[in-house]
Amino acid sequence: MIHDATFGIAVLLGTGLAIAKLAQALRLPSVTGFILAGLLLGESGFGIITVDLLGNRLDHFTNIALMLIAFGIGEHVELRRLDGMRKNVAYIALMQALIGFTLVTLITLQIIWLVSDVQIITRHQLILSLLLGAISVATAPATTLHIVRELGTRGPMTSTLMAVVAVTDAIAIMTFGITVSTAHSLTGTDGLSLASLLICLYEISGSLLIGITTGLIINKVLDKLHNNGEMLTAGLALLLLCGELTRQLHLSSLLAGMMAGFVMINRSERDVRLFRIINGFEPPVYVLFFTLAGVHLDLSALKLAGWVGIAYFFARIIGKYCGTWVGAYLSGASQHIRNYLGFALIPQAGVAIGFVFMISTDPKLADWASTITPVVLAGVVLSELCGPLLVRITVEKSGEISSEEQKKQPASFITRLFTADDPHKDSPALEPWALGEMQPPTVPVGVIVVGTCHFATARALTRVATILAHHFDALPLAVRVLKKEEEKELSPEERRDLFLPESDEASQLGYPLRTELLYDKRASALIAATEAHKAKALVLGYPISRDPLKFQKILDPVSSEVHCPVIAVRFVGTMSWERILIPFIHPQELDVLLPIIEAMITSCHPKLTFQQLLFADSTRDERRAREKELESWAGSTVYDADSIRCLAEASESRLESILREARRHDLIIMTASEFKGMQRRVLGSLANVVVENCKNPVFVVYPGKAETSAQDTV
Template sequence: MPHIFDPLLGLSLIIAFGYLGGKIAHRLRLPSIIGNILAGAMLGPHGLGVLPLSLIVKDLRLVSSIAFGFIAVSVALHLRVRDLRATSGAPLIIALWETLLAFLLVAGAIYLGTGSERLSLLAGAIASTTAPAASLAVVRESRARGPFVSALLPTIALDNIIAILLFTSVMAFLRVKGSGTFLSQIAVPIVVGVLVGSAFCFLPASLKRDSRKVLGSSFLGLMAASGIAEHLNTSPFLATITLGFVIANCEGVHQEVSKALRELEPLIYLIFFTMAGVHLRFDVIVSAGGLIFVFVLGRFVGKFLGGFLGSLTSPLSSSWRGFLGLGLLPQAGLALGFLVMVQEAPGLGDVSDLLSAMVLSAVIINEFVGPLAIRFALRWAKEEGKALPPVLGFLEEEDIYLDLDAQDKWEAISRLVKFLCNRRCADLDLEGRFLEEVVKRELSMTTGIGHGLAIPHGVIEYQGGVIGVLGISQRGIEFGSLDGRPAHVILLTLVPEERLQEHLNALREFSRIFSKPFVMPALMEARTREEVMEVLREASL
């Protein structure tokens, strides 16, 4: 087969064959990433030989860098300080245990088997990573929610932060050209990411309302952080993951950026995984079968045992702590990103082929085993099916106001607004503005829609998503409802101006739930917030 050296034609083939490989894998009920990797292997120099390594390593390096930065930001967007506080710091303890144990077990076993310091340290650092995308996909598909999920997702994000520090430290320790000192590889990119990310906290509302502008701004920030880090000869990956962390904790921006990037996620991952597969050599896989087994087994033991030991030393429920490690088995984007960095680094050619065989094989195996393990853990923790539909995702157990008692709807609205703002509003001035808007809307037309349900709401210029509380009144509150009956269930929501469609979707779903005859009687019998949420979850199925 003739070699292709034109970057645009090469990229076109990567997208086309990667897409085809992913579709074939999906038809065979296999993860799409397996089809992407095998398509890349077929196109690469060890397959049909269509794409030479020089095209991937040099001519398409910009594409690889952008995709790598995209993965970094996507990983960090799951890391919110608010979520960590809610779990009392348990994810950090667990992440330290499982990443370090996986690193030590894999690095030690590979060193005993090969005697290569460089191969063992790099393999250990890559083994410490976990793929958030696969875990998040299973959680969403299972509609899982609860303490297990609340601990798992932040743990995965922190896992990858620690893995980046490990990998960066290993590259500096091995004195890979361009890796610099430990300080320059850690401190400098963090500063770059913070500075670029801080700009997102001040994006004007007009820009945030346009998803295309948000996407453009996100890529501009990604390329700026990565480019500045490259220019300073430091880690672009750590700069972009810091960028993602800052954005994740900027209220009013986090959801917009996540939604915008999600639109391009399939294409970016397709390109990146297919390009990684170009380096795959089947002859090396056959000869290194023993090391691949050691890598996969050592990582499994490290993740599972580390998750258990970390749970023991953190304030978590004992009912499922032994299974948290099962949620940490998927491995994809970050591991392949580290592998690409090794493949492109000068001076590591002697370990690149063997490391590629181990990592790519492990990714394929873990993409099979990982989702099944997560589903098993979710069932054991009894958290499958406990999440409300995405459009009602703003409601949590703590947002339920039980035994709401008020003389009239104005007092009820006032109490619910105060309850909501105490729960969710960082801006102390927002309570008065929100109450004013809700009252104004109620004066124009009653929101008591009948059948014991009322949906007061206020539309306001506010940076963030839709937030709300659910009030339950056993006695009933006169709301001027269309059917003349008092309201027993009151959903009060705060709606940012740019989220009107999202609010309408939520109301549509809420109306569908309450159209079922068993819902209202069941809510009247509920005595705890957990029972209220259970009724809503059952009715939403």
């Protein structure tokens, strides 16, 4: 059990993220993982995070998160984007709220009456059903917004969904206020007076007024600010002030936050900078919000809810779906919206829990709170576990997930399970050789050694080695290393057949292939072959596996002992080099890379991008000066490239800068880390993390013993 708030935050963040990644592997939304993490940490699970800790120290994170989430929802209700959809939004929001409220009220009333012993419906049962119907209108805007952002969806379905969610929660607040006033009148303690209706009107209009004022003030302040840090500070201060003001005045912070975002996005200047800055600030707040929501969920409520809870859950789903369908039909919305949008309105969380809290703290409704709390919480538990998946299915069916985000989505667990051991699934694809046969040198000068180990990579490695051989006026030499005990097991024909892929590929390029079969440990055999033949270069391939860096155990001793460059090739997708990216940090790296780049130019005339990664605080003048130096060097040194682009980038993350630029390229060529052993374990290797994370083929160039010594001398 944790009693320290800081430790609690660390556990919530770490556990939430870990289980969210597991959920993503199963093709479930991250939100589901966050909520499951909260369930495990809370009193329904291992009891690590207690309600006392939440109530005393961590609940203010929920208030902050709700305000930021509400503000983000307002961004999606842009009237210009809703041109042609306003009718759809109005009809769908009203009909699903009306039909959902009516259906939940009638079905729960019927179930309550059936399970009771009374002969007629009582006033107590009617109030209970009305309150459940009002609570059922609410949705889960935070869940919906998080999934939309996670999948990068954009289009009519997404715009309609976000607008309907925002309008629905406004309707839910109004419906709940009117229902509570009605319940007060039915208890006999109040009449259905003008005062009770005015209180409801006060909550709605007051929330809207504060939201509009906050949006206008934020917009005015942002006009005077240009620094991202200042905008974030000012924006957060005003949003949190808005949230606290509404709380003190017993208004709706959710409605106020939505209206603030709505005002900003619909102003004529349409300043979205604060939305974008807060997007980068939100992820840890989101994790805390949803894991805390999971901690609050009590699975024992599923038992206490009984038949009323089951009726509430299914009646709400039917009401939401049917109401959405009717609204979409009446407004003439598309078939996709009509058939699928209703599923995306199933999640229910924060607003509904807030309504339950208000009922439990209302002395006039205390008699109903003991029944409503487990029923609604049971519905929240079930809807938050299955609802996010339904939202994801909805946006997937609409086809509005961006192609870039679709590529990021992991394959399903089942798919990966049954393909994990397929030896051919990741075999590197080679573009057909369309340049004709190359002319081998009349008098070869040395060899390019290619160490082949697996048939899957033999052809691709041989092509690389042959192209290098053509540039260096050498011949390719294929070396295979077997265990010593296998020396007597292979027949001469079997030994010859081992090199069939290499021989076939070299002959297609017009080159003869020399071969050598060695029986020893792989590293020592490769070193011996390279040194014995005085090779111009050694070409090796990373294993095609989920952990290619296991190959480092061979690369390190080989690159440290041989006197020629070592090119380690990481195969991903199709091997091509029409567009080559050359990222580097120090200009001296280009001296190591230049021979390999020239060899690639020899085989075709690629487009080259030289990307120098500068310090993050580099000024614009420094970047421009470095780009001019690069252009001058490239113009005088690199010949026959189709085009050359020089880019000097102030990089906040070197890996992300490379990965972002790599999307527009076929191949990456970069130098290996200069660190070895423990130094590399502590300080890392940029080349290694690129090999691990990049979706492009990568050439990692080790300079070799002689060049390394020369660099050290300099």
